[in-house]
Amino acid sequence: MIRIFIADDETPARERLRELLQDIAAEVPSTVAGEARNGIEALERLPASGAQVLLLDIRMPGMDGLELARHLANLENAPAVVFVTAHDKHAIEAFELNALDYLLKPVRAARLAAALKKAAGAGAPRRESLARAAAAPREYLSVAERHRIVLVPVRDILFLRAEQKYVTVRTREREHLIEESLVALEREFCGPQATHPFVRIHRNCLVARAGIRGFERTGGGDEEAHWQVVLDGLAERLPVSRRQWPAVRELVADRP
Amino acid sequence: MPSIRQTAYPDVLPDFRNLAVMARVLVGVNALALAGALYATPSLPAGLERFVYAAAFLEPLLLVELMVLFAATGVLARLPYWAGCAAVVALVSMLAALYHLGVRTVAADAVPSLGRTLALTLVAAGVLLAYFYLHTKAFSPALAEARLQALQARIRPHFLFNSLNAVLALIRRDPKRAERSLEDLADLFRTLMADARQFVRLADEIALLERYADIEQLRLGERLRITWELDASPSDALLPPMVLQPLLENAVYHGVEPGTGTGDVLVRIERRGDRVHASIENPHLEAGGQRAGNRMALDNIRERLALFFDAEARLETHIANGRYRVHIEIPYRRA
Numbered sequence: 001m002i003r004i005f006i007a008d009d010e011t012p013a014r015e016r017l018r019e020l021l022q023d024i025a026a027e028v029p030s031t032v033a034g035e036a037r038n039g040i041e042a043l044e045r046l047p048a049s050g051a052q053v054l055l056l057d058i059r060m061p062g063m064d065g066l067e068l069a070r071h072l073a074n075l076e077n078a079p080a081v082v083f084v085t086a087h088d089k090h091a092i093e094a095f096e097l098n099a100l101d102y103l104l105k106p107v108r109a110a111r112l113a114a115a116l117k118k119a120a121g122a123g124a125p126r127r128e129s130l131a132r133a134a135a136a137p138r139e140y141l142s143v144a145e146r147h148r149i150v151l152v153p154v155r156d157i158l159f160l161r162a163e164q165k166y167v168t169v170r171t172r173e174r175e176h177l178i179e180e181s182l183v184a185l186e187r188e189f190c191g192p193q194a195t196h197p198f199v200r201i202h203r204n205c206l207v208a209r210a211g212i213r214g215f216e217r218t219g220g221g222d223e224e225a226h227w228q229v230v231l232d233g234l235a236e237r238l239p240v241s242r243r244q245w246p247a248v249r250e251l252v253a254d255r256p
Numbered sequence: 257m258p259s260i261r262q263t264a265y266p267d268v269l270p271d272f273r274n275l276a277v278m279a280r281v282l283v284g285v286n287a288l289a290l291a292g293a294l295y296a297t298p299s300l301p302a303g304l305e306r307f308v309y310a311a312a313f314l315e316p317l318l319l320v321e322l323m324v325l326f327a328a329t330g331v332l333a334r335l336p337y338w339a340g341c342a343a344v345v346a347l348v349s350m351l352a353a354l355y356h357l358g359v360r361t362v363a364a365d366a367v368p369s370l371g372r373t374l375a376l377t378l379v380a381a382g383v384l385l386a387y388f389y390l391h392t393k394a395f396s397p398a399l400a401e402a403r404l405q406a407l408q409a410r411i412r413p414h415f416l417f418n419s420l421n422a423v424l425a426l427i428r429r430d431p432k433r434a435e436r437s438l439e440d441l442a443d444l445f446r447t448l449m450a451d452a453r454q455f456v457r458l459a460d461e462i463a464l465l466e467r468y469a470d471i472e473q474l475r476l477g478e479r480l481r482i483t484w485e486l487d488a489s490p491s492d493a494l495l496p497p498m499v500l501q502p503l504l505e506n507a508v509y510h511g512v513e514p515g516t517g518t519g520d521v522l523v524r525i526e527r528r529g530d531r532v533h534a535s536i537e538n539p540h541l542e543a544g545g546q547r548a549g550n551r552m553a554l555d556n557i558r559e560r561l562a563l564f565f566d567a568e569a570r571l572e573t574h575i576a577n578g579r580y581r582v583h584i585e586i587p588y589r590r591a
Contacts, residue, residue, distance in 0.1 A: 009513075010418065011477050012425035019428065038516055059414070062516045086421065087413030106421040 002120050003033040005051035005079060007042040007068065009060045017055055017084070017107065024113040039063025040151070047075055047147050053119045054079040055103075058088050066091065066134045069125060071142035074149050078124035082115045094133035100125055137188045137195070141169055143176045152176055155196045158211040158231050159238060160185055162204040172233045182206065199251050201229055202241045212252055215240070267337040269344065270388040272325040274587075276566035277388075284387065285318055285380045286311065292376070313368070317355045321348050345381045352377040395563040415505075422475045437474055440467040447497065455564070457591050458525070458532070459491035461500050465523065468501055472508050480512050481520050488526035494589040495532070496564045500525075502553050503536045503582050510550060511538025511580060530588045540580040554582070561586065
């Protein structure tokens, strides 16, 4: 019995998948362990559902399927993912390229059965494949917290700083620890596609450009003078390395 | 059978009831007269004087001709293009001759010779007809493009496959509704393949809107709430096809689908005096990205409105209070 979770924003589409699952029950016995209408809802309900396979629509409001899949890596016993799409040309190319499973809507019973058999033992897709398949940076970073996933909106983040094993995610209110590499985060959030762009100010630190209030010069005397970033609503100052300073100053200067 | 790639559109006479067309005729004829006057005289003041003198003779004739064309435009439009042109030329020449003879009986020395009057009339008619011919040619690619774009939008895989999927889900539970949805889809496609040159009745365009809305409603359920304000809509008004439906589709695609809550769409069509106003409103979503694709559709509709109504049509967009609104204004023409 495969436990299946269905995430799709259209009610008839979820109904259709349930019907098809019943149709193929003799071949692939399954039960629907949960349903959700968008990415956020799915992340809330998935951990408790114990689902082994997630049938995941790509175009959903709030959070799309690709981003949702990327947050699943934080779950223990994350389900295998089969993407379902009406026809998203770029996504399909990316799936092919990164060996991710997908079905085309309208879904055929035989295809669904084959995909489920394949997925049942597969486990969650690899984080790197998903990152490569995603066209856009994430809107949220996710933090594993006991049996749930906490989402931190990227637009609320002031800075990301690499500690020894973790990266600290600092918002105005609090900080979180995530297990991701700063290099990968830089690739995702410092690029031209980022809607809330960050800038590297130091070997170990990325700062949200929108959060930068200004710069202060410190030191002098024996110590060599250097610049610090002043952040919106935060007392902490972050040092800018000498190497990054020219690039940071330029980026912030042409901020709209 | 009309093919989708058909790009050759037959030539049509200008609509002489259109204010912008009349204005172009007035300006055109006077410009010709001015050029003639300046050419025939040695100095600028002399030329202007000659022009004023000529205009005193010309203007009443021109106005009478415009009135006759205004009255005859319905008949003229039914003729084949070249016959229509010949009829226009014959009509204005006849009027010019009659006018000439009439004026000569009261002020024999105040008029140029009959030959000159007719020559100017023929030249002016020829130049203006050629101008309108080229003007229409310049805009007609928009028609071909509209069909292609609309076709692409309708066959926007997102819409087509999701609609088919929704109908599949219905077949077992509610076969009647499934049948109706397939009929709606067929109607949408039929309109799409139809001739984009012909005016359609507003009532038919509204029926199409409702079919489209039914399909989207099936897919989106309570997430889509459309309010129709059509009580004051003149069902016999004429408009180019596929003007309103793409706007409603944009409203759903950009204003409702990317949202997690209920999206309120307002469709209001009404007649105010001799103008027809249509506006479609949807929530303005940050995630909706009402940008490139939308602007292309709007540009195309704007071009087609210009082709059908010249300067008498307007299309505007506003963003206010979190709502995105497209407003169209066209002259009220009856079937």
